[in-house]
Amino acid sequence: MHGASVELVQVSKRYGPAVAVDAINLRIPEGAYCCLLGPSGCGKTTTLRMIAGHEIVTDGDVLIGPREVGHLPPAARGTAMMFQSYALFPHLNLLDNVAFGPRMRGVDKAARQKKAREMLALVRMEALAHRLPAQLSGGQQQRVALARALVTEPSVLLLDEPLSALDPFLRIQVRAELKRLQSELGITFIHVTHSQEEAMALSDLVVVMNNGRIEQAGTPREVFSRPDTAFVARFIGGHNVIVLPGGKAMAVRVDRMRLLPEASPTTPLSLGARVETVEYQGSFVQLRLRPLDPALGTTELFAVVPDDAFAARPFAVGDAVTARWEAGDAHPLRDAQPPALVPALEEPTP
Amino acid sequence: MMDGMARVSDTTGKDARAMRRGRGTAYWQAAPFALLFLVFFIVPLVLTVAVSFWRFDDYVLSPDLNLDAYREVFEGCIDKLPSLCVTFATYLSTLRFALMAWAATLVLGFGIAYFLAFHVRSVPVQMALFLLCTVPFWTSNIIRMVAWVPLLGRNGLVNQGLQAVGLTTGPLDWLLYSQFSVVLAFVHLYTLFMMVPIFNSMARIDRSLIEAARDAGASGWQTLWNVVIPLCKPGIVIGSIFVLTIVMGDFVTVGIMGGQQIASIGKVIQVQMSYLQFPIAAANAVVLLGIVLLMIWALTRLVDIRREL
Numbered sequence: 001m002h003g004a005s006v007e008l009v010q011v012s013k014r015y016g017p018a019v020a021v022d023a024i025n026l027r028i029p030e031g032a033y034c035c036l037l038g039p040s041g042c043g044k045t046t047t048l049r050m051i052a053g054h055e056i057v058t059d060g061d062v063l064i065g066p067r068e069v070g071h072l073p074p075a076a077r078g079t080a081m082m083f084q085s086y087a088l089f090p091h092l093n094l095l096d097n098v099a100f101g102p103r104m105r106g107v108d109k110a111a112r113q114k115k116a117r118e119m120l121a122l123v124r125m126e127a128l129a130h131r132l133p134a135q136l137s138g139g140q141q142q143r144v145a146l147a148r149a150l151v152t153e154p155s156v157l158l159l160d161e162p163l164s165a166l167d168p169f170l171r172i173q174v175r176a177e178l179k180r181l182q183s184e185l186g187i188t189f190i191h192v193t194h195s196q197e198e199a200m201a202l203s204d205l206v207v208v209m210n211n212g213r214i215e216q217a218g219t220p221r222e223v224f225s226r227p228d229t230a231f232v233a234r235f236i237g238g239h240n241v242i243v244l245p246g247g248k249a250m251a252v253r254v255d256r257m258r259l260l261p262e263a264s265p266t267t268p269l270s271l272g273a274r275v276e277t278v279e280y281q282g283s284f285v286q287l288r289l290r291p292l293d294p295a296l297g298t299t300e301l302f303a304v305v306p307d308d309a310f311a312a313r314p315f316a317v318g319d320a321v322t323a324r325w326e327a328g329d330a331h332p333l334r335d336a337q338p339p340a341l342v343p344a345l346e347e348p349t350p
Numbered sequence: 351m352m353d354g355m356a357r358v359s360d361t362t363g364k365d366a367r368a369m370r371r372g373r374g375t376a377y378w379q380a381a382p383f384a385l386l387f388l389v390f391f392i393v394p395l396v397l398t399v400a401v402s403f404w405r406f407d408d409y410v411l412s413p414d415l416n417l418d419a420y421r422e423v424f425e426g427c428i429d430k431l432p433s434l435c436v437t438f439a440t441y442l443s444t445l446r447f448a449l450m451a452w453a454a455t456l457v458l459g460f461g462i463a464y465f466l467a468f469h470v471r472s473v474p475v476q477m478a479l480f481l482l483c484t485v486p487f488w489t490s491n492i493i494r495m496v497a498w499v500p501l502l503g504r505n506g507l508v509n510q511g512l513q514a515v516g517l518t519t520g521p522l523d524w525l526l527y528s529q530f531s532v533v534l535a536f537v538h539l540y541t542l543f544m545m546v547p548i549f550n551s552m553a554r555i556d557r558s559l560i561e562a563a564r565d566a567g568a569s570g571w572q573t574l575w576n577v578v579i580p581l582c583k584p585g586i587v588i589g590s591i592f593v594l595t596i597v598m599g600d601f602v603t604v605g606i607m608g609g610q611q612i613a614s615i616g617k618v619i620q621v622q623m624s625y626l627q628f629p630i631a632a633a634n635a636v637v638l639l640g641i642v643l644l645m646i647w648a649l650t651r652l653v654d655i656r657r658e659l
Contacts, residue, residue: 075565080565081565083558083561085556087562100563100566100576104576148562148566152567
C-alpha cells in the first residue's frame with residue numbers, strides 16, 4: 001500500500017439553494033494524516049463523501065494523486081471509507097465482511113480469505129473471524145470496519161467520525177491505534193471529527209471548517225498558536241477573542257493572560273476586569289473574567305494560572321484585576337466575528 | 351440489625367406480591383384474545399380433526415375413530431401410479447397455482463418494495479404510494495375478481511384493443527376462465543401481502559450498508575444479490591407464508607376466474623361439504639393443513655424468523 005495526495009479545487013456542493021460546501025481549495029500531501037474539523041453542519045462530512053465518491057460534486061475538481069476522479073465511482077478512486085456506524089454487513093461473519101470487497105471484484109475464494117485473514121490480524125481480530133458483527137463490542141466492530149476498508153489496499157482511507165461511537169477510554173486507545181496503522185501503512189488518512197482534541201492528537205494537517213468554508217488549514221501547532229479567525233480561535237479552544245473598541249480583533253491564549261491586582265483602563269495589551277468564577281483544576285486554576293470597559297461588550301474572558309502562581313497570589317470572586325498579555329501573544333484575527341455564541345473555552349489546554 | 355433485616359424481608363415480600371399481581375394482570379390482559387382464539391380457531395380445528403375420523407355411510411354420520419375418510423380421499427392413488435389419481439392431480443394443480451402465484455407476487459412485491467424503500471426519498475411520497483397499493487382492498491374480493499371479466503372476456507377491452515391494433519385476428523380465449531386468469535387474479539389480490547413484509551425488512555436496512563457495498567466495489571446487482579436480498583429474507587419468508595397458505599386453501603378465486611372448470615383442493619373440499627360428506631371433507635382439510643404446515647416449516651428452516659423479528 002502507498003499513499004496518494006488529495007487535492008480539492010474550487011469544490012462546491014449545493015442541494016438546491018442550500019450550499020453545503022462552498023468552493024473550497026485544499027491540498028493534502030500523500031501519506032498525511034488530515035483531520036477535517038468543525039461543528040456539525042459545517043460541510044466536513046459532505047467534503048469527505050465527495051472525496052469518497054458517495055456525493056457528486058456540484059462544481060470543481062477532486063484529484064487523487066494525479067488523476068481527476070470526479071466522475072469515477074468510489075471503488076475506482078483508490079479510496080476506502082470507514083462509516084460512522086461502521087456499516088458491517090449483519091448477515092456476514094467477520095471474515096466474509098472483510099472479504100466482501102475482493103469478492104465483489106472477482107478474487108477467488110482462497111486468495112480473498114487469505115487476504116481477509118491478514119487484515120483481521122492487522123487489527124488483531126483474527127481470533128473472532130467467524131463471529132457475526134452483532135456479537136462484537138463497539139470497539140471490535142470498529143476494528144473490523146477498519147480491516148474491511150483496508151483490504152482493498154486503498155491509497156486514501158476516509159474515516160467518518162470513527163471514534164464518536166466509542167466510550168472516552170476506548171476512544172483514546174483506538175486513536176493511538178489509528179495513528180500507529182497510518183504510520184505503518186503510509187497511506188493518506190482523512191478523518192472527519194468535531195473534537196479538536198482528537199484532531200490535535202492525530203493530525204499532520206488540521207482543516208477547520210465552518211459554514212461550508214475552510215477557515216484555516218495547517219499543522220495543529222500552527223492552527224492552535226496562530227488562529228486566523230475568531231471562529232477558529234473559539235472552536236479550537238484555549239483562546240480569548242478580544243475585540244478592541246477600534247474594531248481590531250485578536251486572539252490571546254488563556255494561559256498567556258497575566259493577572260495583576262487592581263483594574264486599569266483598556267489598552268491594546270491589557271484590560272480591566274472583574275473575577276466572576278474561580279475554578280481549581282489541579283495543575284492550574286481557571287478564572288472567568290468580565291471586562292469592566294463597556295466598550296468591550298459582554299465578552300467573557302478566561303485566564304488560566306498555574307496552581308503555584310495562583311497560590312502565591314490568589315484572587316477571589318468579585319476582585320477587580322488587570323489582565324495583561326505580551327504583544328507577541330496577541331494574534332490579529334482576519335475577521336471580527338460577533339463574540340461568544342460558542343463558549344470561548346470548553347476544554348482548556350494549559 | 352434485626353430492624354434492618356425485617357425491613358429487607360418486608361420489601362422483598364412486597365416486591366414478590368407486586369410481581370404476582372403483575373403476572374395476574376398479564377393473564378387477564380391476554381384472556382380476551384386467548385378466548386377468541388380458543389373459540390374460533392382451536393375448537394373448530396379439533397372438531398375438524400375429530401370429524402375426519404368419523405364413520406359414514408350414505409345417510410348416517412356417527413362418531414368413531416377410523417380411517418375410512420382418509421382411505422376414500424386417497425382411493426386408488428397408490429395402485430394407479432404412475433398415472434395420477436384425482437386427489438394427487440388436484441393437489442398437484444393447486445401446488446402449481448401456488449408456486450406460480452408465489453413466484454409472480456415475489457417478483458412484483460420485491461420490485462415494488464424495492465422501489466418504495468430505495469428510490470422514493472421523501473417519506474410523505476412513500477406513504478402516499480404505499481396507500482395507493484392498498485386501493486384494491488377498498489372493494490371486496492369478489493368484486494375485484496369480477497372486475498376482470500369485462501377486461502379479459504372474449505369481447506373485453508384487452509381483446510378489442512389487441513384486435514384494433516392488429517396484433518391478433520380473433521379474440522384470445524385464454525385470457526379469461528383459464529389458468530392465466532386464475533394466476534392473474536391471485537397476483538392482483540395477494541401481491542400486497544408479499545410486498546408489505548418485504549418493504550418492512552427493507553426499511554430496516556441501514557442505508558450506509560448500501561454505500562459500504564458500493565464503496566467495496568459492488569455493482570448495483572451485486573449489492574442487490576449480496577446485501578439487500580439476504581437482509582430481506584425474513585420479509586420474503588413471511589410474505590411467502592401469507593401467499594402460499596392463502597392460495598393453497600383458495601376455492602373462490604379458482605372457481606370464479608377459472609370459470610368453475612379448474613380443480614383445486616379448496617374447491618374439492620367445498621364440493622364435498624355441499625354434498626354433506628363431512629368426514630371426507632374434514633380428512634381432505636387435515637391433509638391440506640398438514641401440507642401447508644410442512645411448507646411453512648420448510649420456509650422457516652431457511653430463515654429463523656423469530657430471531658429476525
